[in-house]
Amino acid sequence: MMENVALASFGTRAWADSFAPWYRIDPVHDGRRNEEDETGQLGKVRWLSRSTHEPHWVVLLFPGTQWVSLARIYWPRERGRFLKPERYWLECWREGRWQACEETSRVEHEDGQYTEIRLRPLSTDRIRLYMPQGGGACGGFEDMLGVSEFEVYSPSPRRGEPSTVIVLESRLDSRANPFLITWMPIPGALSYAVQYGRTPAFEGNDVETLETTRNYAMPRRAIEPGRWYCRVAPVLGSGRGEWSNAMQIDVGEVRYCPRSFGLWTGGHPRLPWVPRDRARLLSEIDGPKGRLFRALIDKADKASIGHVAQLRNMQSHADEAEALPEEPPPFDRGIWQIERWREIVAAGAKVLEAISLYAYAYAATGDVRYRDQAKKWLLHAASWDPLGSTGIDSVDHAAHDVLVGLSIGYDALYGELTEAERRAVRQAMEARLRALWRYLNPFVLDETNNHPWFQTNALAIGALALWDEVEKAKEWVEFAVLLYVGRFLALGGADGDWHEGSDYWTYTMGFVIEFVEAVRAVTGLDLSDHPWLHQTAAYKLYTAPPGAPVLTFGDTHKRPAGSEDAAILFYLAGRRRDALAQWYALAALEQEEPVRPGLLIRLMMWWDPSIPAQAPENLPNIKAFREVGVVIARTTLKGPDGTHFAFKSGPYHGVLAGHEHADQNSFILHADGEPMIIDSGRYDYYGSPHYYGWYIRTEAHNTLMVDGEGQLCQRPGADGKLMHVRPADGAVYFAGDATKAYGGLVDRFVRHGWLFLAREGDAGDLGLLVLFDDVAVDKARTIGSRFHFSLVPSLVKNEGGERRDGPIPFVFQLAGERAAMRLHVHADTPLVHQLEKGYPPSSAPSDGSLDEYHLAFFTSVPAASFTALYVVDLYRRGTSPAEVRFVDTARAVVTKGEAVHTFLFRRKETGAQLEHAGWIASAASLVMSEAGYGSNRLWIMQAQSVRWQGKEIFKSSQPVDLLWKDVPASDGPHANEELILFSTHDQTVELFGRSVALATGAKRISPAQFT
Template sequence: MKKIIIPILTLLSLNVIAQQQPGVIKLTAEKLHARVREWPYPINGITVPTNAPALLWPGTNGKNMVTPMESGSEVPEDPNIGNVHYKVVLASDKDFKSDLTESEEQRWAVYPLHKALKPGKWYWKYGYALKGAKQWSWSPTYNFVVDGKYANEKVAPPIIEVLKRNQGAHPLLWGMNRIGDDFYRNNLENPEAKKFIAFAEKLIKEPLPTEKPQRIIDTTGKNDREKKIIIERMYHGFGDAVGTPVRNLCIAYQLTKDKRFILDAKRRALNIAKMDPNGLATGDDFTSGAVLEALGWFYDAGYAVLDPQEKELFKNIITIRAKRVYDHLPNRFELHVSDNHVWQITLRNLAIATVAVVNEVPEAKEWLTYMYEVWSARFPVLGTTDGGWHEGNGYFRVNFKSIIYLSQMFGDFSGVDYFKLPWMQNLPYYLLYTHPNGAASTAIGDMWENIPDVVKGEAWFADALTFRMNNPYLNWYVNAIKTSHPDYFRGTDDYLLFRLLNYKPDRKLPVLSPEKLPKSRDFADVGVVAMHEDLANADKTLSSYLFSSPFGSSGHGHASQNAFTINYKGKVLFGGSGYYSNFSDKHNLLYYRSSKAYNTILADSLNQKIGEEGYGWIPRAITGQHIQYALGDASKAYGEIKSEFWLDRFKQINLVPNKANGYGESGVTLYRRHILQLEGGYILLYDELEANKPVKWTTQFHAPYYTIEAQPTNNTNEQHFALKTDLGNVNAAVFANSALNLNVHNKFYETAVNWNKVTNDEGKIKDFVDQWHAGITSLPAQKFRFFTIIQVKDGKTEMIKTLPATNGLAHLQVGDWNIKVQLDGNKKAALQVFGKQANAMFNYGDLPISFNGQAYKPQLTGSSTLLEMKGIKLDKQEVVDKLPDVALYDKE
């Protein structure tokens, strides 16, 4: 037997991390999350955080590693990915004789273990063979350790048990053949069910839909690519428009047993079953997926009202549309960090249709097996355990329905409560901290500008979670949204069925205000730290966010490592800039998605890399009563774009990501940004910057909704500007140890044009207006420091006093806060902040610490330390760099 050789594995250092100096970790891996899997997991003797890990490995086409190919992408699919089968062996000894598990042959490159492993060391390897071949090629033997503390975790059962639970008569979906009568009786007096039935009564009187665009957009003067996108946009939503009524009528039938509803569902389902699967109306993955789901809904719920010929019609069209999705999944989709369209929508569509026909269409058992295995191995794809979502809250919304309904569905099948996963249990805190009620969100990622406040989809999602979670802070959050937006909850929404399935007439929801929760929270696995003055009243107070994502700028994420956002009284003061018009038009690739659109650093005016290679991470965070602190590291974020996927996106619109367009090698070797939110309305930024050559460093500030005005200064080593708002007074001062140049303007690097007629959440075409920007640039320097003080006040801002330097440190005072900071890039970084009234001190570096008349010495070299008094008791918090989960567990 020969061993598999995957050339790209040699690009990854076996020592992914290295100590740069005490307390500081330097990541050396080219990427932490590959666009497609490039190394196996788990390996190198890591202790896995479970008793039943999923075994993952790079896919192959028989000769080379599978490369990125997303659904809907213009990158052609490798025609050989379907010609490979895999096997896995696992044992508790390296000779594979003890506790041996051997898998069946399979087409996909994941193998979730559906049995609890005993504590100790385990060994595994995978092999592949071309279809029909007898010779298998095997990987090296890998090993990992299971800790006894995970022994009692519940494990998802094997697929054979899932398939058994789907045997029996229709309706199979949601277990209705078992719970249908209880579902009917339980909702007889449910006010929401009664309201929905009245809605369905009106629905059956509406005419059949016709195949026509949802909107008309002029394509005059557009190139072929733009025309294609515009035509897709004209029909975008058609599948939901024709499919949702079918689903709703099926639900109404199950609530009432009134045949009028299922017969009208039949009329509508027959209408869409006859639509051309390749036509403009239902041909793309979203519209076809919605139609596929609707057909599955009706075939399952309405099986008894179909004659034999009609059953064949539905089986055939479901098979055609389902195969069109499924045939492009194995040995591709499961390998991707996140093939967005599938995870967002079409996986749910396919799962519903598959269950509907699983006992009548032979291939459907394979479809269900694949989806269950991938779900078990990969969910949640853009998070790990902290509850966060990599792409930001704007596009997180697109995943909500699938998160809710697939968790319900696979939970029904397996008996596992997916709402108790660590990620799910932390999800309410992510919602609460990153998008408080009445306030703006984090202003990051695609479509962030569409959510200036909590919007309907977010409200419905949070409300749905309360039906399966016992979290009093989540209940408070939902109650607050219902108080602020009662109009959101008056209609029929996409989570109605979920609420009906989980309805309890005597449901009592305990409520706790988040006022006693920590003021800040670190979501390190997705790279977000949220800091709040008053989490329970974020719509009236100050909030700030720091971003540095281990995922890089994959998918709908942006090249925004070490960027910050500041919100005040519920509005974005400083945040992302530009507009989402298309995934990769000129404005998107040259500005909106790039570092130029964010409050981060440019080096010689060059952006961070787009792609998974341009990553950052959050090494440290501390939450206190008077001081909140976070540290981001974007040292690996800069350089040439390497992602073939993104290079192809540039090529598609005849752009080159060169220095003339803001991309290329800048030589950055270190970028660590410290951010502190101080009581009283102050944000401090301290940037440690190094490159392998002298570069001009530019620290950026973007005000998407307000005007920036330059302010005079008598010292060329500092620059000042103010933000003109209706919320209070906001100004910023930036300090360095050499001359700085300030540039304030209101033009995008690449003009924003809404050529695609993109709409906001209310369906109105978005107006792409100019926004204000400030850039402060240094003289060329190989090592450099910026120090920034931002004041956000209801009343007048404070004069910043420059005091005599102390031991080579700049000495500043603003309000009650006394600050010492090392601005010389050639000297060791240091920052010390003391508030007399707050009786709180922050220290970073090797400075002597004197607090309340006592001397303190850090216990950890190179640490960040926070000292605060809680009454008469000292609260001391000291941190050094801590790795995110992906760097701890999933490394080569």
């Protein structure tokens, strides 16, 4: 009788080339087949690889050599079908390499549930299922391999010691430098040898080897950015074991090496949640923080603790009257359900809020009533099952909150607890810590998602509270620090970017700061000098200035700046004595009264009133966040007046799911505080029918649709590219390429744009936006663009609609209380339009429909190419709109007040030069603005040659941006002009027949020196 030697219970280990978010290796050989799908059981019944265009595999490592002759692979269920790959085979390890197993038969179950492969009997200590690049199941899973159960049978099974072979994932993209790798620990290993070099053969002078007793490693210094390879071998009692496969690592440029830990603080309290200097606190509450302190004490005096979620989608709607919540029940039959999830989240949040609140109040006042309340909550939460509904394998938000709450209470009340009470709390904490440690190590989660960030925060805080009582606690802290440095903080690059939007920036930053401060308080290691933390306040300032419209992409409640944001900016202000961050925090605090107890404690801890505040008087109005591909432009950062605009075209940061949308080359536009063109939909809750059916999809965003299809949604490859951004003299040119995001549906989709910000002193002008779409597809298709509004748009008669040839343009208008807008649309193919209100019934928001309007323009007949020009005129109600004349679909003349703007764009397909009023340029775009600014302006973007009346003025091998000020429109360049050249790198160009050296950046030149 044959036995399944693949089972974990047999002693077989398993690993894979990669892991989709939330997925782990355990389901591959846990004995649970695919009789049910994973609805509500994410990551518990199957393993999935990352969705990347490369080979994928899963390997079984037997406890010694096995004689095998049969394998059965149960494929994962997915929406009524099984994800059986189109191409795959089995391989065994022979002669130091993988070789295909010889099959004698292959039987596919009729509905694809499993495949049975009979093998010519072979002896091997490992076997793997291999899928070549692109060999996955049809229907969007071509680049992903999945397994519910991998069974391998032997007629003569041999039990033995677990395999000592280490298997690494195939590759790692590390923004951090140096990188961090992890691997499955080997039982009995004394240590590990870790080797990295520039070639997979590990040859040459750049090969370095280090030894560690941990199952993770980070080089001791930053290395040259670029491609590296790494391998690991266990060091056993018999010597060094077999080298692992080589992991390919692409190392980025965010260089940061954490310093060593200092002297660890013993005794209690040691965590930074309760005030230690009561005299200092009393002096502080005589000042502006007094109202916060009084609000905090007022909450401590109330009979119950309510649930106030940081994010609206997490808010529980259950009765909040109970003073001490019972441990919430687990999910029914283990199946996730939104209201039970919210119930569990609320219970965990109450534990954290209550213990933090009462512990703080006791430390601040010495009133034993608060001590007794804190103790009651602490012992109550310690009685909850660490592996139950609030455990890490159930709801990680609650797992975080309960563990951190226990840690704060244990630390703050240590001297007030009996030994038996300490033991009860410590055992509960240790059980939760060990579960979390197994969950995070080895690290196979998606670091671009905020969940591992707060999971790691809990691991560190709990371990810091117990570091001198639990043997492994110091290692847990060390690992948490390396995760933050090696995987998390570097993701935003050196400019402070954040890919999950403004709300999740605030939400995640709270955990980041608490982690940084807890580590600093106990170990002396200060991570607040990380380059991302130095710069990230700018992200919040530009996406959500106090009192101004929120301009953010992805999952967001579009929440204006408030007290949660204030706490974060107070902290950032305090670490660098940043007057601008202090201004933001004070202004945000005025917008919203803090309610959540944990927030009041953050404000008390992080607000330093001695730091002066400085409003953003001289900051640029335009900011590009290149890591996430977002451009933001505002007339002002101090309020709603004028123009507020954001454009997105950047890399997709997630692996699967996450908080990013299918919104490449989309934009948002406000004027005088009123929404003109919006991101559509509501973030009711993650995974809702509205969320998946509308909110994250391309049709909810202001971008392109092809044959009714949008971009890849929350999948790798859904990338845009911010090709170019150039702020210059009150305007900004930008260009985004969203071609890849359509997954092969389009051959080209490049969107060029110009935004002219509202001019001060013009009572009617609120700005001008001009977009040019250049699209090509493989065959004739229906192509169209979408626009979304919260105000009702209406069609305007084309009073003239002048053009040289082609279809007559569309003009739509809408108006708010103060601002108005006209949208002019002209394409090279006849268009039809469709205006709808609301959403399809199957994807309406769960908490009520929004009054939103959706305008689509699409080609009346299929086309293989498409160019369109959009002019968006913003003006105050009661004033006259601009006059727009389309010359063709790549050229428009806009008369706005006293200014006349002529816009020209280059069609990629023709590559023709741009010609206007004697100027001829080989460039991406040219704009001539006459008068209106008191003088004329000429912008030429991405130019490689410029001629005036046949005379060559400028020539370069690499593109350069040019801005001419005071240039006469009719008779060419003169000596009284100012010319600014913008170059993205050092180069030499020809200007007026002479060689001119350009350094990266801007160079101002007076043409007089060439005459």
